Amino acid sequence: MKKASIFMIVGSLLLLGLFKFPLWNIMLGAPQYPEPLGMNIFIDGIEGQNEFDIQNIDGLNHYIGMKTLPKPEDMWEFSVFPMVIGGMALLGVLLGFLGYFKKIGYQWFLLWFFLMAVLGTLGMYDFNAWMIDYGTNLDPNAIMKLQNPDGTPMSYKPPLLGHKKLLNFDAYSYPRLGGYFMFVGMLFTLLAYMIGRNKIKLNRL
Numbered sequence: 745m746k747k748a749s750i751f752m753i754v755g756s757l758l759l760l761g762l763f764k765f766p767l768w769n770i771m772l773g774a775p776q777y778p779e780p781l782g783m784n785i786f787i788d789g790i791e792g793q794n795e796f797d798i799q800n801i802d803g804l805n806h807y808i809g810m811k812t813l814p815k816p817e818d819m820w821e822f823s824v825f826p827m828v829i830g831g832m833a834l835l836g837v838l839l840g841f842l843g844y845f846k847k848i849g850y851q852w853f854l855l856w857f858f859l860m861a862v863l864g865t866l867g868m869y870d871f872n873a874w875m876i877d878y879g880t881n882l883d884p885n886a887i888m889k890l891q892n893p894d895g896t897p898m899s900y901k902p903p904l905l906g907h908k909k910l911l912n913f914d915a916y917s918y919p920r921l922g923g924y925f926m927f928v929g930m931l932f933t934l935l936a937y938m939i940g941r942n943k944i945k946l947n948r949l
Contacts, residue, residue: 748940749844752853755932756836761925762787762829768871768923769793770902771916772801784920785871787825789816809886810900811878821870832860836933843940850940857933864926872904 766784771793773780781801782793790813792798802812816822836856842848879901902908902915909915919927 745846745850745940745943746844748850748853748936748943749840751932751936751939752843752856753837753840755929755936756833756840756856758925758929758932759829759833759836761929762922763826765922765925766791766920767926769918769920772804772910772913773916774913776912783813786922787829788822790814805900807887808900809883809889811881811883819874821867821874825867828863832856832863836860840936843936850937850943853933853937853940857930857937860930860933864930868904875901875904 766786768785769782770785771780771782777800779794781797781804783797783801784791784793790798792801798813805812814822839848839852839856843850843852880899882900900910902910903917905917907914907916
């Protein structure tokens with residue numbers, strides 16, 4: 745159980761990487777931009793990949809009626825997400841220590857994993873909903889009003905994951921280092937459960 749508990753503690757602590765590194769990244773590339781425009785999405789705000797990327801993206805968005813990129817005070821998520829991540833990391837470390845001293849069973853590690861998976865899924869759903877609103881709720885007085893072939897207004901929603909063509913821009917959306925820290929951390933906690941379960945099975949033989 746001690747080995748399983750150490751995996752649980754380390755996995756939970758890896759979540760803290762989200763306070764330092766970006767969770768997600770969206771890149772916009774086009775012929776007129778030899779250096780693609782990018783934004784890194786952290787759990788507490790959005791930053792340009794390069795110094796003027798946010799200004800340039802907002803400038804492009806102005807022409808098609810998209811809202812400016814939100815500042816931390818504009819979205820409740822940027823206040824809540826750090827508390828959720830910090831709370832889950834603390835809870836995971838606590839469960840790991842309790843498991844180390846045999847105060848709880850390995851099943852608690854799986855419970856933590858499922859709770860984190862649910863919260864992560866809700867976070868991705870919220871992120872996608874924000875992008876839908878960002879890319880479809882356009883200013884009717886925008887300078888450029890483009891339509892699909894069927895006459896409906898064109899959507900500029902970036903992809904949740906992968907590549908999408910937006911006019912002459914190629915949009916790419918992928919996890920960044922903080923996201924990988926979270927993924928590996930969750931994998932460690934799942935391994936903690938499996939190690940603890942196998943240990944109990946071996947002791948029963």
